[in-house]
Amino acid sequence: MRRNIVCMMVMSGLVIGVGAGQAAARGKWKSKSRISGDAAVLDTLLEDQDSLNMITAGHTKQIGQMKERITELEDRLKKAEADVAAARKKADAAKSGADAVSKDMVEVKDRFTDRGETLPKFIPHFEFRVRPEYTTNRRDLDSTGADEDMFYLQRVRLGATLEPQQGIRGTIVIQDSRTWGEIPGPGVPRDHLGLYEGYILLTDLWTPGFEVQAGRFAMGFGLERQIGRDDWGNRGRAFDGVRVAYHKPRVIQIDAFATVIQDARTQAGPNEDFYGLHLATDALDFMDFQIYGFYLNNDTAGASAKIGTVGARIEARPVKGLVMEGEAAVQFGKVDNVVANGVKSIDHLATAYAFSASYAVPVTTSPTIGLVFHSASGDANPGDDRSTAYRVLFPTRHDFYGSMDLFQWQGVWEIGPLFSLAPVKEVLFKAVYHAMFLSTNGGVLTDAFGGKTTFPADSGKFLGHELDLLVHWDAMKWLALETGYSLFKPGDVTAAATTVSMDKGSTALGSDLAHWFYFQAKASF
Numbered sequence: 001m002r003r004n005i006v007c008m009m010v011m012s013g014l015v016i017g018v019g020a021g022q023a024a025a026r027g028k029w030k031s032k033s034r035i036s037g038d039a040a041v042l043d044t045l046l047e048d049q050d051s052l053n054m055i056t057a058g059h060t061k062q063i064g065q066m067k068e069r070i071t072e073l074e075d076r077l078k079k080a081e082a083d084v085a086a087a088r089k090k091a092d093a094a095k096s097g098a099d100a101v102s103k104d105m106v107e108v109k110d111r112f113t114d115r116g117e118t119l120p121k122f123i124p125h126f127e128f129r130v131r132p133e134y135t136t137n138r139r140d141l142d143s144t145g146a147d148e149d150m151f152y153l154q155r156v157r158l159g160a161t162l163e164p165q166q167g168i169r170g171t172i173v174i175q176d177s178r179t180w181g182e183i184p185g186p187g188v189p190r191d192h193l194g195l196y197e198g199y200i201l202l203t204d205l206w207t208p209g210f211e212v213q214a215g216r217f218a219m220g221f222g223l224e225r226q227i228g229r230d231d232w233g234n235r236g237r238a239f240d241g242v243r244v245a246y247h248k249p250r251v252i253q254i255d256a257f258a259t260v261i262q263d264a265r266t267q268a269g270p271n272e273d274f275y276g277l278h279l280a281t282d283a284l285d286f287m288d289f290q291i292y293g294f295y296l297n298n299d300t301a302g303a304s305a306k307i308g309t310v311g312a313r314i315e316a317r318p319v320k321g322l323v324m325e326g327e328a329a330v331q332f333g334k335v336d337n338v339v340a341n342g343v344k345s346i347d348h349l350a351t352a353y354a355f356s357a358s359y360a361v362p363v364t365t366s367p368t369i370g371l372v373f374h375s376a377s378g379d380a381n382p383g384d385d386r387s388t389a390y391r392v393l394f395p396t397r398h399d400f401y402g403s404m405d406l407f408q409w410q411g412v413w414e415i416g417p418l419f420s421l422a423p424v425k426e427v428l429f430k431a432v433y434h435a436m437f438l439s440t441n442g443g444v445l446t447d448a449f450g451g452k453t454t455f456p457a458d459s460g461k462f463l464g465h466e467l468d469l470l471v472h473w474d475a476m477k478w479l480a481l482e483t484g485y486s487l488f489k490p491g492d493v494t495a496a497a498t499t500v501s502m503d504k505g506s507t508a509l510g511s512d513l514a515h516w517f518y519f520q521a522k523a524s525f
Contacts, residue, residue, distance in 0.1 A: 121163035125173055127524040129155045131234075134517045138404060139450045139501070141490050142510030152180035153234045157196060167204050171217075173197040177235045197238055213243040219257065220396065221278045222290050222313045225327060225354060225409060228396030237394060239274070253280045261298075270300035274394070288315040294393060302343050307333040307391055311352075321360040328353050335387045350390040352376040352409055354400075358418065368420045372432070374401060378411025380440040380457060389443070402434045402466040404486045404516050411445045412463065413437050426474040436463035438493060449509060451501030455493050462491035480522045488514040 136148040159173030175196035199215030218229045218238045230237040241259030246252075254277075261272035276294040290313040298305040311329030318324070331350040336343050358370030379389035390410045401407045401414055416433040423429065442457030470484040495511040 121161075123161040123163075124525075125157065125159040125161070125171075127155070127157040127522065129153075129520065129522040129524075131518055131520040135515065137510070137512050137514040138406075138488075138516055139504065140499070140507050140509055141449070141488075141494065141512050141514055142508075143512040145507075145510070154178055154180060155234050155236075159197065167202060169201040169203070171197055171199055171201070175235070179234075196236060209248045210246050211244075213245070214241075216240050217243065219243070219255075221255070221280075221292065222327070223325070224396035225400065226292065226294065226309065226311070226329065226393050226395055227276070227278075228394065230394075230396045230398075232396065232398035237396075239394075241274075251281065251283055253282075254278075270298070270303075272296070272298040272300065286317045290314075296391075296393065302336055302338065304336040304345065305333070305348075305391065307331055307335065307348055309393065321362050322357075323359075324355075324357045326353075326355045329390075331391060335391075337383070337385075337387060339383060344385070346385050346387050348387040348391070350377045350388050352390045354409075366420075366422045368418075370418045371415070372418060372434075373413075373415045374409060375413035375439060376409045376411060378438065378440040378443045378445070380443045382444050392446075399468075402436070402486070402488070403432075403468040403470070403484060404466060404488055404514070406466070406488065406514075407436060407445065407448055407463070411439055411443055413439050428470075428472045430468075430470040430472075432468045434466040434468070436466065436491075437461045438463060449497075449499045449501075451499040451504075451507075453497050453499040453509070455497045459496040460491065460493040463494050464488055464490040478523055478525050480524075481520070482522075483519045484517070486516040488516075490514075 239259040243257040280290040313327040376390040
């Protein structure tokens, strides 16, 4: 190609030269024009040579770039080959692991069969919990009294669930509950070794979701304000009886039960039975709804109570992070009342309400702010012919009305803010403030300050402030650690009250601060 270009240039020069020679023959500048034509041809040839040199240099650069890309592709290919080799090695290891798991599964299956017969499925249960507690002035709000105490609560549960075939389960849980160094004596309940749960559960009878449970079993509905396991207590709570249920997820859950609270096997009692029906639905993503009806029949002479309780609870989640919850209940029936000339059966009518709202900020630490409110009717005149104090059923009461458990859902109303934070996934910090008030002008509160406490009329309604602090840490999958501190500052009406307890008799309450501290460790699987 280059030779063709040169030939063309030479021929062009010859043509130009001939033209120039003819022009020179006609003029006196003939010699000078011929020289100028040759120079032009030479210049053109030099320019063409420069262009060819530039083209050659460009090709050389492209060739270099192609070599670099080839080298880069070779490096990538080597890396890909190394990755494939590593993946093949991992796949071989995974296959070996799968073969080992398959072998283990065969061995496990062999353990649960005997001469071709399948042995019952076995699920163990274990819990060990220890909780030291320190309290001062908690029983009498008087720093001059000797009520400072440091004690250690311990609970051990050991049990198992056997499932001989699908749909049939049997569970037994043995519990030992005690206080370190306890010396049982007359009138002191023995909390020690006993049966916590022991029942048969039949599931998916006749239709999926239908079940029957009989024996001794724990129950809890909703937030457990009415019926709960009371797990904070060292003994917990379980019921003797029968429960029939139908549970269809995302549609409805129905539970009906009949239980025996106590039976002295004598006509005079004490005989106490408890029945109930609880319906719940979570069909809506943003709301849960529950309604219930309970009936307590206590035939104890002089303390008879035939009380019905109906109520409803709703939990709404209108937006992400916001939870609003409310519960209301009404009680009615007949109860025995001790009057000056004996025992009189009187009408019972009482109410209780609860509301809470909280918002969790959608960030990693989940800071949560909220407000809690509880109210339950009391009885300013317990000696008259009407009973208006709400009768507490069988709840999990801890933490609802203050962690110190000075009050319950009866005769008080309380309100306060809460705050919680999870600095890491396994740790929760929580702070709650309670302002406590009597719901009536004076009256009697059961289990307040360790006994039955009488508050005089016209002495005010403010019971006091309580501040609760808690830190919970799920240290391991099977180990949970928790610590808490509570402070109670009594109000004016509290300082004028008198409490009667089994161990201290009648005691006038003071006006000093009460403190409570605990640490709990719980291992379970």
